[in-house]
Amino acid sequence: MWKKLLAAGMAAAMLMSVTGCGNDQEISHSGVTDTNPNKGLEVIGDNVTYDPNHLINDGEPVTLDWWLWDAADVFGKFAEAYEEIHPNVTINIINNPWDGFWTKLPLALQKGEKGPTLFNVHNSYQHLLLTYMAPYDIATEDLEADFFTAKSHEIDGKIYYTDYGIMTGAIYYNTDMWEAAGLTDADIPKTWDEFREVAKKLTIREDGKLVQAGFNYNGDYQVFMLGIPYQYGTTTFEKDMKTVNFTTEGMLKTAQMLQDFYDVDQVGDKDFGSDAAQSFGQGQSAMVYKWGNYKGTLETNYPDINYGTFEVPAVDGDPFAYDRYNGESTPGINKNASPEQLEVAQDFIRFYMANKDLQKELCMYYNLFPANNALRDDADIMGNPAVAAVAEHIENYIWPGAMPSTLEDNLKIAGQDIMYNHKDIEETLQNAQDIVNVDLANIDFTSSENLYYKYDK
Amino acid sequence: MFKKKRPLQSKSEIVLRNIVVTFLVVYMGIFLIVPIIMAFLGSFHLWNPLNGTYEFLGLDNYIRMFQYPTFWTAMVNTLIFCAVVVLFRVLLGLGLAYAITSKMTKHKTFFRTVFYMPTVTPLVAVAFVWKIMYNPQFGLIDQVFGLDINWLYSSSLALPAVMVMTIWKDFGYAVILFMSGLLSVPSDYYEASHIDGANAWQTFRSITLPLLKPTMIFVVITSIISYLQAYVPVMVMTKGGPGTSTYLSSYLVYDQAFVKYNFGYASAIAFFILILTAVLTVISFKVTGEKA
Numbered sequence: 008m009w010k011k012l013l014a015a016g017m018a019a020a021m022l023m024s025v026t027g028c029g030n031d032q033e034i035s036h037s038g039v040t041d042t043n044p045n046k047g048l049e050v051i052g053d054n055v056t057y058d059p060n061h062l063i064n065d066g067e068p069v070t071l072d073w074w075l076w077d078a079a080d081v082f083g084k085f086a087e088a089y090e091e092i093h094p095n096v097t098i099n100i101i102n103n104p105w106d107g108f109w110t111k112l113p114l115a116l117q118k119g120e121k122g123p124t125l126f127n128v129h130n131s132y133q134h135l136l137l138t139y140m141a142p143y144d145i146a147t148e149d150l151e152a153d154f155f156t157a158k159s160h161e162i163d164g165k166i167y168y169t170d171y172g173i174m175t176g177a178i179y180y181n182t183d184m185w186e187a188a189g190l191t192d193a194d195i196p197k198t199w200d201e202f203r204e205v206a207k208k209l210t211i212r213e214d215g216k217l218v219q220a221g222f223n224y225n226g227d228y229q230v231f232m233l234g235i236p237y238q239y240g241t242t243t244f245e246k247d248m249k250t251v252n253f254t255t256e257g258m259l260k261t262a263q264m265l266q267d268f269y270d271v272d273q274v275g276d277k278d279f280g281s282d283a284a285q286s287f288g289q290g291q292s293a294m295v296y297k298w299g300n301y302k303g304t305l306e307t308n309y310p311d312i313n314y315g316t317f318e319v320p321a322v323d324g325d326p327f328a329y330d331r332y333n334g335e336s337t338p339g340i341n342k343n344a345s346p347e348q349l350e351v352a353q354d355f356i357r358f359y360m361a362n363k364d365l366q367k368e369l370c371m372y373y374n375l376f377p378a379n380n381a382l383r384d385d386a387d388i389m390g391n392p393a394v395a396a397v398a399e400h401i402e403n404y405i406w407p408g409a410m411p412s413t414l415e416d417n418l419k420i421a422g423q424d425i426m427y428n429h430k431d432i433e434e435t436l437q438n439a440q441d442i443v444n445v446d447l448a449n450i451d452f453t454s455s456e457n458l459y460y461k462y463d464k
Numbered sequence: 465m466f467k468k469k470r471p472l473q474s475k476s477e478i479v480l481r482n483i484v485v486t487f488l489v490v491y492m493g494i495f496l497i498v499p500i501i502m503a504f505l506g507s508f509h510l511w512n513p514l515n516g517t518y519e520f521l522g523l524d525n526y527i528r529m530f531q532y533p534t535f536w537t538a539m540v541n542t543l544i545f546c547a548v549v550v551l552f553r554v555l556l557g558l559g560l561a562y563a564i565t566s567k568m569t570k571h572k573t574f575f576r577t578v579f580y581m582p583t584v585t586p587l588v589a590v591a592f593v594w595k596i597m598y599n600p601q602f603g604l605i606d607q608v609f610g611l612d613i614n615w616l617y618s619s620s621l622a623l624p625a626v627m628v629m630t631i632w633k634d635f636g637y638a639v640i641l642f643m644s645g646l647l648s649v650p651s652d653y654y655e656a657s658h659i660d661g662a663n664a665w666q667t668f669r670s671i672t673l674p675l676l677k678p679t680m681i682f683v684v685i686t687s688i689i690s691y692l693q694a695y696v697p698v699m700v701m702t703k704g705g706p707g708t709s710t711y712l713s714s715y716l717v718y719d720q721a722f723v724k725y726n727f728g729y730a731s732a733i734a735f736f737i738l739i740l741t742a743v744l745t746v747i748s749f750k751v752t753g754e755k756a
Contacts, residue, residue, distance in 0.1 A: 135515045
């Protein structure tokens with residue numbers, strides 16, 4: 008008999024190990040009961056305001072999880088500041104690696120209350136997350152009054168997340184090489200023609216072999232192609248805002264210009280390393296086109312490189328748009344969280360959106376132009392070269408929407424086909440366009456290009 | 465060949481058998497059968513489990529698969545990759561195993577260890593090291609041979625470069641298997657052939673090769689199955705590029721499922737690979753004269 012029992016027990020144990028069964032642990036709240044609604048604190052914010060003088064969840068302890076993939080210390084300051092105001096609230100910061108985050112997060116949100124109440128959002132994954140998100144319980148007009156990009160995040164009159172800062176491309180140049188080539192601040196190019204001449208001066212060849220690239224865009228083809236064509240007045244998306252056109256005049260001319268940098272001007276080479284960022288960091292390339300986060304890369308990985316930045320040159324003095332931008336997003340709220348957690352989450356988001364000091368820290372950390380209008384002229388932020396380079400014409404940058412990754416992926420493939428496999432530009436871009444449009448047909452995505460203020464002009 | 469079956473002796477043996485069989489059946493059911501059925505059904509749907517999309521499409525995913533140029537690029541690349549790597553794995557494995565087991569070779573353990581070392585090294589680590597070795601600016605290969613070739617960004621050289629790395633990584637496994645096959649050949653046969661006056665080539669062709677047939681079949685079949693599923697070297701070294709020059713079918717499945725979240729489409733490709741693997745396995749058995 009005991010053998011049968013032993014066998015049954017072992018079988019059950021094995022089954023449990025296979026299926027991962029087990030009782031869920033009870034959530035323990037580390038917060039204390041809060042009985043003081045009048046905290047004597049000031050109301051913060053301009054249009055989106057936060058009045059801390061109230062009890063949340065009737066002062067009873069409540070715990071919620073906040074998933075993010077980076078900068079737990081910086082985001083943690085929001086949680087700490089909020090917990091200080093509301094000691095009954097515990098916000099657990101759970102930092103997951105980027106790799107796998109966008110698989111784990113939707114699966115966790117499918118578990119409803121057991122998923123995280125708050126989670127950081129990257130807008131390129133909006134199509135995976137929106138179905139699980141609750142709209143912000145803040146008047147849309149207030150959000151749009153404070154955050155200049157909020158309008159582009161409006162979905163059926165509601166906002167589920169918006170940008171706390173925006174990032175775009177700029178030209179990073181090595182100041183030592185610039186000086187050695189006899190260039191001064193007066194030589195900073197405003198047009199692509201001027202840029203090409205400067206790049207030639209910065210190029211060094213020894214015995215015919217390239218030893219210093221004037222301009223290196225290896226690995227960045229797709230980023231360049233998704234922004235610079237706007238300068239010609241053409242858009243990435245057709246008027247339906249759902250299908251792309253990669254064979255516009257802007258696309259073809261930009262692709263040709265990229266090819267001419269290497270083939271005609273010979274200011275770089277496709278085989279001069281595969282990564283422009285690395286090449287610049289190692290002092291092999293004089294200029295690269297990079298987004299704001301590159302400042303952090305340089306400070307962390309290549310602290311000895313002396314560099315400056317300037318705005319991307321334009322085809323003429325008044326381009327349709329200088330470039331594309333993308334936003335770094337405010338957190339999303341799990342709509343299936345418990346009512347107590349939802350109450351706290353909505354209150355926390357209001358605190359987040361009204362807190363300019365902590366938003367400023369985030370923008371400084373990620374080298375972002377602040378989306379909050381009140382921070383636009385902040386001297387500390389404008390002292391950042393990555394931000395300063397784009398500040399003057401920031402209104403003339405366009406956001407095409409939370410683009411699915413298929414655009415960038417397929418333009419990268421097209422770029423490699425053109426650069427390394429010597430394929431015809433128009434034919435290759437046409438192929439990429441066909442593939443992307445098939446992919447987009449299966450994704451619920453609508454571009455925001457038509458929200459750009461010059462779109463109808 | 466096998467001893468006559470012996471009935472189970474005791475209750476404890478029966479209990480142990482039942483436990484083991486139950487565990488295996490449950491394990492295979494949960495981790496193999498159910499996912500295969502889900503993937504098969506999913507291949508007829510627009511399927512994204514991350515946002516709950518599951519819409520019936522009929523055969524659209526399969527039609528789209530055959531119309532997608534990258535699919536054919538990936539299939540051709542996979543067949544070339546598979547054929548070349550399996551061929552070199554077998555040739556190198558057999559040649560080196562034969563050399564190591566030769567009576568003239570000393571320090572057999574040393575060579576066996578050296579040749580097997582790449583096999584036990586993690587594939588991702590090996591792929592990263594080879595990626596650095598192929599770098600045109602500071603890579604070992606260009607520097608040693610005085611070349612100026614961008615191996616992994618050349619449409620004609622990138623796939624061969626990945627193949628060379630894979631062959632280097634995997635031939636040791638074949639060496640060990642062929643060595644065990646060679647050592648199990650009875651020495652009487654060699655002595656008889658020697659008495660009959662057979663030269664080394666005749667002995668190898670008429671005695672060694674036929675007796676190594678089971679090992680050969682095992683190496684070839686497991687290699688085919690393994691290389692039809694290869695995607696790690698491509699993911700680490702080329703990401704399928706330049707362009708789609710090094711796309712392999714399994715990398716395409718990975719790309720569609722875990723980058724673009726087209727799980728239905730990825731499942732359709734995966735099923736095609738499954739059928740292709742089965743067909744190639746049957747062909748291998750037929751060619752070598754064994755029953756599948």
